Amino acid sequence: MTTDFDQAMDAYFGPDGEEPPVDWQDVDAEPAAKETAPRTWGAQDLRSVLDGSYRPPQPTVGRRDDGVGLFYPGRMNSVASESEAGKTWFALIACLQEINDGNHVLYLDFEDDAGGVVGRLLCLGAHPDDVLERFHYVRPENSPSDIDLIDLAMILEHSPTLAIVDGVTEGMSLLGLELKDNTDVAKFGRQLLRPLMNSGAAVVTLDHVVKSSENRGRYSIGGVHKLNGLNGVMYMLENRRPFGIGVTGKSTVRVAKDRPGQIRKNGLSHSSGMHWYADLVVKSETQEYAEAHLYAPIQRDEEDREADEEEKRIGGLKRKVLEAVQRAPEALTGKGIEDRVTGKAADIRRAVAELVDSGQISAKPGPRNSTLHSIPAASEPAVDTPSE
Numbered sequence: 001m002t003t004d005f006d007q008a009m010d011a012y013f014g015p016d017g018e019e020p021p022v023d024w025q026d027v028d029a030e031p032a033a034k035e036t037a038p039r040t041w042g043a044q045d046l047r048s049v050l051d052g053s054y055r056p057p058q059p060t061v062g063r064r065d066d067g068v069g070l071f072y073p074g075r076m077n078s079v080a081s082e083s084e085a086g087k088t089w090f091a092l093i094a095c096l097q098e099i100n101d102g103n104h105v106l107y108l109d110f111e112d113d114a115g116g117v118v119g120r121l122l123c124l125g126a127h128p129d130d131v132l133e134r135f136h137y138v139r140p141e142n143s144p145s146d147i148d149l150i151d152l153a154m155i156l157e158h159s160p161t162l163a164i165v166d167g168v169t170e171g172m173s174l175l176g177l178e179l180k181d182n183t184d185v186a187k188f189g190r191q192l193l194r195p196l197m198n199s200g201a202a203v204v205t206l207d208h209v210v211k212s213s214e215n216r217g218r219y220s221i222g223g224v225h226k227l228n229g230l231n232g233v234m235y236m237l238e239n240r241r242p243f244g245i246g247v248t249g250k251s252t253v254r255v256a257k258d259r260p261g262q263i264r265k266n267g268l269s270h271s272s273g274m275h276w277y278a279d280l281v282v283k284s285e286t287q288e289y290a291e292a293h294l295y296a297p298i299q300r301d302e303e304d305r306e307a308d309e310e311e312k313r314i315g316g317l318k319r320k321v322l323e324a325v326q327r328a329p330e331a332l333t334g335k336g337i338e339d340r341v342t343g344k345a346a347d348i349r350r351a352v353a354e355l356v357d358s359g360q361i362s363a364k365p366g367p368r369n370s371t372l373h374s375i376p377a378a379s380e381p382a383v384d385t386p387s388e
Contacts, residue, residue, distance in 0.1 A: 057260040059233065061162050061202035062094030064278050064294040068266045070094055071202035072232040073161060075259075076193055080207040081237035086251040086280050087206045088112070088120065090237065091164050093280075093292050094204070095135065096124050104134045104158040106201065110167030110174060113139060117166075123290045136160065143175050156199045163201040165193065169208055189229050202232070209236070233258050236274060245284050253278040253294070268297045317343050317351035325361055331372035 048054040059069030071077045071094065079087050095105045109117060114137050121131060136155045144152070165171065168188070169179055175192075177184035196203045234257040243249030254274035258264045267275035276297045284290040324340040325332055332340070338348050352373065355361040359376065366372035 056262055059260075059263055062097055064296050066296045068296065069263075070233075070294075071162070071204055072260055072262075073202045074197055074200050075232035076189065076197055076203045076205070076230050077232035078205045078207055078230055078234040079237065080209050080234065080256070081251070082209055082239065084243060085237040085239040086243055086249060086282065087237060088117070088166065089243065089249075089282050089292060090235070090251075090253070090280055090294075091166070091204060091206055092117070092121050092124060093294060094162060095164065096121060096126050098162045099126060099130050099134050102134075103161040104136065106155055106160045106163040106196070107135065107137045108163065108165045108171075109137065109139050110165075110170035111206075112166065120290075123284075123288060124292055125289075134158075140171070140174060156196070156201075159199065160201045163196045163199075163203045164206065165196075165203065166206045168205050186229065230257055231259050233260075233263050235277065237280065243282055243284070245287050248281065248283040250282075251280045252276060253280055266296075313343075314347060314351055314354070317341065317347055318355055321348065321351050321355060322360060325373055326375055331364070331366070331374040333366060333370045333372060337373060 057072050057075065059072050061073050062070035064070070079090055081087050095107065098105050107117060117137060118131060118135070121135065122128065126135075136158070138152070138155070140148070142148075171192070172179050172184065172188050175188065177188055179185070193203050193205070233255060236254045236256045237251040238254065240250040240252060241248065243251075253276075254270065254272065255264050255267055255277050256274050263277065264275045267277040270276050278297065279295040280293075281295060282290055282292045320341045320343075321337055324337055328336070328340075334349065334352065337352060338345055341348050341351075352361065356363045356373070361373050362376045364372050364374075
């Protein structure tokens with residue numbers, strides 16, 4: 001009897017298992033029948049949909065602290081963010097949950113190394129014996145040959161519930177594919193990600209986003225096809241506090257796309273159009289131990305509270321800046337203000353800029369490209385006080 005797994009591997013090797021190594025630059029030359037293992041062109045049986053017994057896919061792989069799921073099995077999911085926003089921590093939380101549940105996990109890593117990834121997994125509390133038995137770490141360094149694909153097939157025989165693909169950008173480059181070419185993006189999905197999905201695993205790609213939030217929208221670096229080709233969920237991580245040893249890092253988890261529609265309903269709407277689904281918080285005690293959580297969102301968006309706190313902080317600095325300028329015997333440079341006002345330099349500069357924009361402080365060119373700040377003549381306006 002031919003299984004879905006056998007069909008998926010035939011899509012790689014061919015039925016006789018003696019095909020030459022995959023030519024990633026000429027994938028389209030392969031017969032179309034080898035690209036799609038199952039028979040999908042026949043009419044589907046619609047009786048379950050019509051009689052009401054159909055149930056949409058459910059996110060059963062990984063979970064928030066409240067037990068609500070993260071990823072759809074047998075589908076392509078994605079986590080994207082700027083660098084150091086916690087993508088790997090997010091993925092490893094789900095890995096640890098699956099391992100602790102007795103399931104196998106595949107980690108296909110194009111970016112880091114075993115020490116970095118497994119080290120973090122142990123830091124989260126994974127038991128070494130469980131990692132050795134059920135965590136399958138792969139670090140490709142070349143385009144796959146037949147032998148390499150057989151090695152991958154042997155891992156899939158363990159029926160992993162989760163398959164992490166860390167570093168889509170680096171992975172495509174390794175395979176000679178162009179990141180910004182939607183056709184090449186489709187090839188990458190067809191040749192690598194689809195067989196993983198056909199094995200039943202929740203495939204999760206970890207990807208980068210463009211630096212500018214204004215130009216980013218919901219898309220990662222490169223081809224728009226990467227988002228359009230998802231049939232699971234895509235999360236965007238927005239960093240709030242940096243992650244690192246001895247600190248507590250935090251990122252907001254938002255839903256950029258939810259094809260089956262079973263995840264967004266467990267989040268809260270947001271002005272960005274992307275639902276707030278969780279808060280990723282990693283408290284690093286030492287290099288050997290960290291406590292990680294995926295908290296469910298609270299009703300009042302924390303961004304609103306943080307915005308209120310920021311407004312109060314800047315308002316207080318504006319008062320201090322105005323007092324410093326008023327008391328100074330002569331006009332102050334930006335550095336002169338920072339020497340007299342305690343606070344973050346960026347916040348002080350913002351406070352000065354707002355006072356200049358409102359006309360409460362005048363700014364004029366000074367020596368050596370400096371800017372001199374003073375109180376406008378015959379004017380002693382009160383400082384705006386933010387609402388409490």
